[in-house]
Amino acid sequence: MTRAPECSTPQHATHAFANLNGRTREGLFVADRRGMLKASMAGLAGLSLPGLLAARASAGQQPAAPSGKSVILLWMAGGPSHIDTWDPKPTRPYANRGPFAAIDSKLPGVQLCEHLPKQAAMLDKMTIIRSVDCRGSNHEPNTVMQTGNVTAEARTNPEAEMYPAIASLVAKHYGANDKSMPAYVTFQKSRSHLAYGGYLGKQYDPFQAADAVSLPVYTDVGVDTGRRSGGGLFSLSAGLTTDRLSNRRDLYTQFDKFRRDLDQRGSLEATDSFSQQAFDVVLGRKAQMAFDLTREDPAVIAAYGSHLWCQQALLARRLVQSGVSFVTLDLSYHGASGTWDTHGDNIPPYGGIKKGLGPLLPLFDHLLTTLVADLERQGILDNTLVIAMGEFGRTPNMGTQESADGRDHWPVVSSITLAGGGLRHGQVIGSTEADGSNIKSRPVTPGDLAATIYRHFGVPTDIHYLDQRGRPRFAVEDGAPIAELF
Numbered sequence: 001m002t003r004a005p006e007c008s009t010p011q012h013a014t015h016a017f018a019n020l021n022g023r024t025r026e027g028l029f030v031a032d033r034r035g036m037l038k039a040s041m042a043g044l045a046g047l048s049l050p051g052l053l054a055a056r057a058s059a060g061q062q063p064a065a066p067s068g069k070s071v072i073l074l075w076m077a078g079g080p081s082h083i084d085t086w087d088p089k090p091t092r093p094y095a096n097r098g099p100f101a102a103i104d105s106k107l108p109g110v111q112l113c114e115h116l117p118k119q120a121a122m123l124d125k126m127t128i129i130r131s132v133d134c135r136g137s138n139h140e141p142n143t144v145m146q147t148g149n150v151t152a153e154a155r156t157n158p159e160a161e162m163y164p165a166i167a168s169l170v171a172k173h174y175g176a177n178d179k180s181m182p183a184y185v186t187f188q189k190s191r192s193h194l195a196y197g198g199y200l201g202k203q204y205d206p207f208q209a210a211d212a213v214s215l216p217v218y219t220d221v222g223v224d225t226g227r228r229s230g231g232g233l234f235s236l237s238a239g240l241t242t243d244r245l246s247n248r249r250d251l252y253t254q255f256d257k258f259r260r261d262l263d264q265r266g267s268l269e270a271t272d273s274f275s276q277q278a279f280d281v282v283l284g285r286k287a288q289m290a291f292d293l294t295r296e297d298p299a300v301i302a303a304y305g306s307h308l309w310c311q312q313a314l315l316a317r318r319l320v321q322s323g324v325s326f327v328t329l330d331l332s333y334h335g336a337s338g339t340w341d342t343h344g345d346n347i348p349p350y351g352g353i354k355k356g357l358g359p360l361l362p363l364f365d366h367l368l369t370t371l372v373a374d375l376e377r378q379g380i381l382d383n384t385l386v387i388a389m390g391e392f393g394r395t396p397n398m399g400t401q402e403s404a405d406g407r408d409h410w411p412v413v414s415s416i417t418l419a420g421g422g423l424r425h426g427q428v429i430g431s432t433e434a435d436g437s438n439i440k441s442r443p444v445t446p447g448d449l450a451a452t453i454y455r456h457f458g459v460p461t462d463i464h465y466l467d468q469r470g471r472p473r474f475a476v477e478d479g480a481p482i483a484e485l486f
Contacts, residue, residue, distance in 0.1 A: 066177040069421075069457045070320035070380075071170070073328040074313075074368065074388040077142065077193045078338025081394035081407050082415035083436045084353055085113050085361065087130045095397050096435050099354045099405075110428055115361035118369040119417070124426040125372060126419045127485065131430025133443040134392040134414045139192070139337050142391045146195035146328075148450025149477055164465060165195030166450050167326040168204040169475050174457045178323020180286050182207035185319055186328045187215075187312045190335035194328060199465050199473070206328065213291045213315060216308050220334030221349045222359070224308075234288050290322035291315065304370055307363060313371045320384050325457070331364070340390050344403020352405030353398065364388075372419045385421030385456050387449075390414065396437040413439050416449075421456050423485040447479020455481040 081098070083089055088102035088111055102111040105120035110128075112120045119126065136153050137144035143152040147163045154160040164172075171183035186206040188194055197204030214231030216224055289295055296314065304310040309331055316327040332339040334349050339360065345352040368388055375381040393414035394407030401408060413432055419425060430442035451461045454476070461481070464472040 066175055066325065067458055068177055068383045069174075069385075070177065070324065070383060071167070071326045071385045071387065071421075071453060071456065072313075072316045072320060072371070073146075073167070073326070074364075074386070075142070075146075075193065075328055075330050076338075076340045076364075076388065076390035077189070077330055077332040078139065078341030078350070079390040079392045079394060079409060079414070080340045081342060081353060081357060082130070082410075082413065082432070083394065083396065084357055084407075085116065086128045086415040086417060087432055087436055088113050089434070089436050092435060095399065098398055098407075100358075107426060107428070113361060115358065116365045118365045122369050122372065125376075126417055127423070127425045127427050127429060128415060128417050129429045129444050129482075130413075130415045130432055131439045131442050131444055132389070132414045132416055132449070133439060133445050134411050137391045137411050137446070138409075139341070139391045141192045141195070142338075143195050145389065145391050145446050145449070148446045148453075148475070148479065150446055151477070152195075159467070161196075162198040162467070163195070163473075164198040164200045164204065164475075165206075166453055166475075167206065167328060168195070168197040168200050169463065169465070170326050170453070170457055170459065171197075171204045172200055173459045173463055174325060176323050176325050177320075178286065181290070181319070181323035183325045184328075185209050185324050185326070187315070187330055188328075189330040189332045190338075192335070193330045193332060193338060199467055209291070209312075209315065209319070209327075212287075213293070215311060216306070218308050218333050220336075221351075222333045222339070234291070286322055290318050290324075293318075300374065303374070305366065307367075309363065310367050310370070313367050314374075317371060317374055317378065317380075321378060321380060338390070341409075342394065342406055343401050343408060344406025346403045347401060347406065350406070352403060353407060354405055356406070368417070368419075375420055381420040382422040383420075385423070385453070386419045387416065387453075388418075389416035393436075396435045412437065418485070423456075425485075427484065429482065429484050444482060445479050447476050448482050449479070451476045451479045451481045452485060455486070 084098045084100055088100070089097045090102040090111065101114040103114050103117060103120055105112050105123040107123045110123065134145065136150045138153050138155055141154050141161055143154055143160050143163060144150055146165050148166050149163050151157055152160040152163040167184040174183070176183040184204065184206045186194055187209050188206070194206065196206065210230040212231065212233040214228045217227040217229050218224055293301065293311065293315065296318070301314065304314045309329065312329050316329060319327050336349070340357070341350050342353055342356040343350045345355050350356055368386070372381065372386060375384050375386070392409055392411040395410045398405060398407060400406050413436070430444060431440045432438060433440050454461050454463070461476045463475045465475065467473055
């Protein structure tokens with residue numbers, strides 16, 4: 001399997017004012033008014049928290065007042081097999097149906113894979129869409145389904161990685177539910193697994209939650225190493241106290257007033273909210289408490305369990321409860337195409353269906369149902385839309401790439417599951433042919449999914465953004481909210 005080149009680090013590692021070229025002669029030649037402004041803005045950006053300071057909006061483009069809505073996306077990186085999860089084919093020959101049996105669910109006549117018993121028992125609170133049209137979708141980078149745009153396939157379209165994530169557009173047009181929190185947060189295993197701000201600008205890239213919380217480290221095949229990583233964001237450098245940081249902010253404010261007097265166009269206004277947000281996040285109680293699992297009820301922690309993904313799911317609940325609008329969990333152990341890319345047991349680290357996908361399903365079953373139950377118990381399920389999906393399905397027949405137990409990519413159809421959000425659940429939308437190879441009824445496009453998310457947030461589905469040529473591009477190119485859910 002050939003990997004697509006990943007996004008280059010410089011594209012998202014620089015600050016939002018890099019294009020001002022503050023370190024060129026013009027930027028350092030402060031006798032020139034424009035040069036002074038460039039140099040000072042470039043220096044100011046160096047004090048920022050990348051991807052966070054502009055999390056809500058760019059200058060003069062504040063989103064509408066938030067309504068408490070949020071999304072938690074459980075991204076099954078690699079592409080889960082629809083036949084071996086939510087669309088079983090129990091009467092078909094083994095080569096088609098695979099190694100797993102099917103079980104009845106709470107919905108009459110609807111069956112799921114035997115390794116999803118908790119979802120089967122909770123299906124009255126969920127919706128399964130079995131007819132997602134994922135043609136054109138690929139991974140590394142995983143951009144089509146996460147942008148809702150079928151042309152956002154980087155292996156065929158060099159501009160694809162610039163198409164903004166649905167979450168980034170939500171960050172721009174809706175914002176965070178609490179101004180002291182970022183709007184778009186990810187627990188990211190690989191840059192190639194997620195869509196970013198693209199044409200919207202780096203201020204709408206996701207905030208990397210791993211920087212803010214200590215989590216267990218797993219090997220690329222899912223073995224807990226016993227080590228932990230991350231969690232240094234809220235730690236002040238040695239000798240830097242809260243009082244000293246406050247004094248520095250006051251000094252910065254005084255200097256900024258002097259620069260503002262020179263700025264007749266108000267271009268420095270954009271930095272105010274970003275600087276305040278950085279201060280709030282580093283010292284603010286709300287952000288620190290949201291990422292602090294020691295403040296959680298021990299019984300709830302025990303209910304989720306100690307697995308990395310389950311702890312991230314609990315953190316996702318805490319984050320949306322604290323004001324984050326969109327949280328994406330990158331459910332993968334390794335940073336290649338993704339743990340759900342079950343090609344076969346002879347192709348590590350992917351594994352096949354029985355040995356690769358098999359151990360993931362009980363874990364995922366527990367994670368999803370525990371999260372939904374917890375959101376309901378916290379009284380925020382109706383405001384929080386939970387979506388579980390990957391970039392495509394898997395081949396109808398077992399035995400691909402010289403492996404008897406794997407399934408290859410199948411960018412023809414996939415299944416996804418939704419819960420919460422105050423939507424109409426307890427249903428199955430669409431169907432596939434008898435062997436799961438093609439859509440039989442009610443195709444649902446990536447654009448339909450995007451439009452559904454925008455409607456959940458109250459964001460108009462006709463929003464657009466500008467590409468590098470200044471041409472408008474609609475966020476929803478081909479789609480409409482999924483009517484059965486509303």
